[in-house]
Every structure is written in structure tokens, then in C-alpha cells.
Amino acid sequence: MHSTVLLVAGVVATTVVVPEVVWDLTDGAVGGGVLPLVAGAVLLAASLGVWPLGSSQLTARDC
Helix, strand or coil: CHHHHHHHHHHHHHHHHHHHHHHHHCCCCCCCCHHHHHHHHHHHHHHHHHHHHHHHHHHHHHC
16 A cells, blocks of 8 residues: 555656646746646656556565
8 A cells, every 4th residue: 555655646746747847947938738738748658657567566466
């Protein structure tokens, strides 16, 4: 359970931080509509990157 909480917190933190970094690096030059797209792309990438890892750990524990 503890690792699940840390995993969720890491995905949420990454989803929040990356658009802020993009905003800071471009000095606000990106439009307001681009930041939700960046956040969605980061959330999708983090979810897809974490899902195989999580399922392999679950399988190892169950065996």
C-alpha cells in the first residue's frame, strides 16, 4: 500500500511540475491552452511508463 501511495504522489507531482517548468523556461511565451496539453501528455506518459512496472511488481508479489 505504501508504494502505491508514493507512486500516485510521484505521478501527480510530475504532472503538476512539468507544465510549470515549461512555463518558466519559455518565460510565459506558450499559450494558456498549451499547458493543459503538456500536463495531459505528461500524465499519459507517466501512466504508461509506470503501468508495466506496477504490473510486474504485482505479479512477483503474488507468486
